[in-house]
Amino acid sequence: MPTIIPDIVISRLPIYLRALERLSQEGHEVTSSHELGKRLGISSAQIRKDLSHFGGFGKQGTGYRIPYLKDQLRQVLKVEQDWEIALIGAGDLGNAVARYRGFADRGFRIAYVFDNAPDKVGAHIDDFEVLPMDRLHETIVHNSIRIAMIAVPAEAAQIVADILVEAGIRAILNYAPINLVVPSDVRVQYIDPVIHLQRMTYYLP
Amino acid sequence: MPTIIPDIVISRLPIYLRALERLSQEGHEVTSSHELGKRLGISSAQIRKDLSHFGGFGKQGTGYRIPYLKDQLRQVLKVEQDWEIALIGAGDLGNAVARYRGFADRGFRIAYVFDNAPDKVGAHIDDFEVLPMDRLHETIVHNSIRIAMIAVPAEAAQIVADILVEAGIRAILNYAPINLVVPSDVRVQYIDPVIHLQRMTYYLP
């Protein structure tokens, strides 16, 4: 697409895609901006507007064919094939992330797990072996990995991020509760449950 | 405060608080909207505007005293004391969440863990015992729990949410990758790593 799409639009596409996958599972073949909006608590106008940035995916009178729209969104988001991910940190959280079944079929596959604790290196989590941190750089470079997840303690997160960026990582999902400093062409997303909780307590009596 | 504060402002306050905690740890006593903004990639004007909704926390010429501002933000967000949380789901993810040390000192404490798998009920995760699901309702009511975290498979999440709402839960942090339907006076926040990843792949070449 020629014009630049607002990031806030991009941020909603995965939500639409997730809802469409759910609708598929429930046996639906077709949906409408109205139905989707009601499920998601979003106005139907916004959904139509968002989708129209990428083309006309629907039909007047009938709505959207779910398999087609899913496919189109996957293409837009570039998740038709699986991206290999490097996971750094094999503690409780890293373990849980490594075992999480939810990445499959949604565009991602954890390919390598790293840690620097001597008692963890060489251990197995399901099918993969925990690799030592000194193999991090070479592994990323060699396998052209573009995405990494950080699941190390806050103190180590920035150091890990620096190595990742240096090795060519361009997208980081950071589970450590600190802000990372990275070059502007590297994207970072944060997962910090406390941030979400604090956002809700404001409204509690 | 009399006027209603935009939710987008509220959503940034926990980020500010986290950054202030970090600055404290690094030994800073004072900061400015400019310094804070540079760290967070937010304009200084926005930070001043956001904070000014709740009062004048700074001093012209010198900026903000960090301990004072932290304190004020904690009060605004209602996280000066710890909220007790019920965690539902003691699988890999539930385990990792239950063991996570990051809730302490940020306003939260996991108080109860539930699961319905016979091999998990009665087991211990650190100091707490996994309770059976049929004790969920009574435990929440009895202890006036207001916040819950859902870490069960997607198929079970809505059923669990219904029980939680019925029992008086008013804020839910949902780790299951589905949209929950709840009454409008119940807040839900979602943690789905795939959503964040898909938001980043759009920008990858």
Place this chain on the structure above:
DNA sequence: TAGATTGTTAATCGATTAACAATC
């Protein structure tokens, strides 16, 4: 005092919504 930085106002920018012609 001079320099710095706040809190706030007004201007700008951008996102959401309402409405409707097009059309399946």
Place this chain on the structure above:
DNA sequence: TAGATTGTTAATCGATTAACAATC
């Protein structure tokens, strides 16, 4: 055809930014 729903335009709404007087 009649009913439904899209894609899009224009209007509204809200959020961000720029600028500056106040003042530490």
